[in-house]
Amino acid sequence: MPPSKDQLVLxxxxxxxxxxxxxxxxxxxxxxxxxFFTLQWEKHDMQASVLLTLVTLPxxxxxxxxxxxxxxxxxxxxxxxxxxxxxITTFVLSPFESGLTLPAKNLIAANKILKPHQQVxxxxxxxxAAKQLGQA
Numbered sequence: 516m517p518p519s520k521d522q523l524v525l526x527x528x529x530x531x532x533x534x535x536x537x538x539x540x541x542x543x544x545x546x547x548x549x550x551f552f553t554l555q556w557e558k559h560d561m562q563a564s565v566l567l568t569l570v571t572l573p574x575x576x577x578x579x580x581x582x583x584x585x586x587x588x589x590x591x592x593x594x595x596x597x598x599x600x601x602x603i604t605t606f607v608l609s610p611f612e613s614g615l616t617l618p619a620k621n622l623i624a625a626n627k628i629l630k631p632h633q634q635v636x637x638x639x640x641x642x643x644a645a646k647q648l649g650q651a
Contacts, residue, residue, distance in 0.1 A: 520589065523585060523588055523589050524629065524632045526585055527582065527585040527586065527589065527625055527628065527629060528629060530578060530581045530585055530625075531582055531622065531625045531626075533578045533581075534575070534578035534579060534581075534582050534618055534621065534622060534625075537571065537575045537618075538575055538578075538618045538622070541568070541571040541572065541574075541575045541615075542615065544568040544571050545568050545611060545614070545615065547564055547567075547568075548565055548567075551564045568614075569610060571614070572610050572613075572614045575614050575618050576601050576605065576613065576617070576618075578618070579596065579601055579617050579618045579621050580597060580598045580601060582595065582618075582621045582624075582625050583595040583596060583621055584597075586621065586624050586625055586628055589628050590628055593624045593627075593628060595620065595621045595624045595625075596617045596621055601613055601617055604616075604617060
């Protein structure tokens with residue numbers, strides 16, 4: 516039995532949160548790496564910075580693909596980036612470009628899909644309270 520739409524929305528919200536956390540961590544390490552290069556720190560410090568930035572890439576790409584799958588299961592026409600695009604971008608262009616641009620595109624698509632559902636869930640408690648007042 517396929518998961519319900521409500522369950523998919525919850526899973527997408529959780530995956531989006533995970534993507535935001537890993538994306539922020541990746542961007543922070545990318546900025547640190549850029550600062551190291553700008554300040555022309557020692558070679559070992561720059562190598563460590565690049566390594567730490569590359570270590571943060573796989574979780575970002577995994578969450579990017581997870582968000583893509585959930586977005587597409589809710590909206591087959593969602594403009595998201597999947598596994599093949601992520602792999603091609605990572606190997607052909609650079610890991611840094613794929614770690615910075617692709618997750619952002621999927622986050623925007625996830626936000627568009629989740630926005631109507633968040634408004635409904637925000638109004639649900641008010642509707643329940645109004646119904647209880649009407650019965651009293």
